[in-house]
Amino acid sequence: MxxxxxxxxxxxxxxxxxxxxxxxxxxxxxxxxxxxxxxxxxxxxxxxxxxxxxxxxxxxxxxxxxxxxxxxxxxxxxxxxxxxxxxxxxxxxxxxxxxxxxxxxxxxxxSIIPVFIIIVGLFLILYSINNIRKDIYLYKFGNISKGRIISIMPKPGLPISNIGQGIVVHYEFETKNGQKIFAESFSTDFSIMGYMKKDDLIPIFISPKNDYDSCLVTKSDSYKNNWNISFD
Missing domain, CATH: 2.40.50.140 (Nucleic acid-binding proteins)
Structure with a gap:
């Protein structure tokens, strides 16, 4: 820009x-x-x-x-x-x-316009880094559980570049205390739409420190990291 x-x-x-x-x-x-x-x-x-x-x-x-x-x-x-x-x-x-x-x-x-774009870009980068750090923490230390899919929605990316394109999955799960939590997770793995649908149970990771922090697990993630997680 x-x-x-x-x-x-x-x-x-x-x-x-x-x-x-x-x-x-x-x-x-x-x-x-x-x-x-x-x-x-x-x-x-x-x-x-x-x-x-x-x-x-x-x-x-x-x-x-x-x-x-x-x-x-x-x-x-x-x-x-x-x-x-x-x-x-x-x-x-x-x-x-x-x-x-x-x-x-x-x-x-x-000339203020490029400066504004840089500030917005830096904010988006920091936001993305924070989300990535959260997911990495969950991948390393998260407790495996199951979440019930409420909706699966494709997310369009930016024009031409398609940056940000992926899948947003809304799901709910129950904590050890019996509390139901609604959450959403983003993935670039479009194959989710091929083997998952509404009301299916999908593997998720839940933070051992905060039940409100969670992310879904895709088949490609499981195979790539040798997690051997069942999707049946």
Missing amino acids: ITLFSLIFSSIGDETPEVDYDLIYSKGKETKAVVTDIDIQYNVTINEVHPTIIRYQYTENGKQVESKQKVLEVRKIEELEIGDEIAIKTLNGNSIIKNMEPYEFPLKLF
Whole structure:
């Protein structure tokens, strides 16, 4: 996502110099400049108007200086041609076109979007790590039991990548104290839907420390880890 937004920003942004428009307008020295190029950015539209980069050249301290400014001025641009003289103001080596306020794309504002995505991503990673640690603990130290399946629902993943795709199994089980607990467990093993259905008993692991912490056991998990758990 950061790469994608960087490409978008680079195509929208430009290399026009950053200047203090108000300071130059109020304290700058007025002079004349010659328009050397008028570049209309047809690939960008703001309020149905294409931004235009005006390049101009002027003389300062006996030297030719080139600069440019991006504007959103439809009527003034229509009257402007290459070679025309325009009024500008200069201050400390910077310049602006008089009576044409520069337009700057709010890149800093939009740069918050990738930061937000990173924060959300980190939160999801930490959430996933916490769930994985819980499952690993149950795999190592959990007490084997049986849970009655209440529902089996496929869970769609993210578009294109299918990340997060799997099966959510809701089940209930009874503790040693006779208390019935409703729980759910997620698995990426779609074969569960082939050999399990509602009201079937499925093996589960229950935490020895907390009866509310549990997870289901699939056939593939049992075979892969040599648990030899019966599914009959």
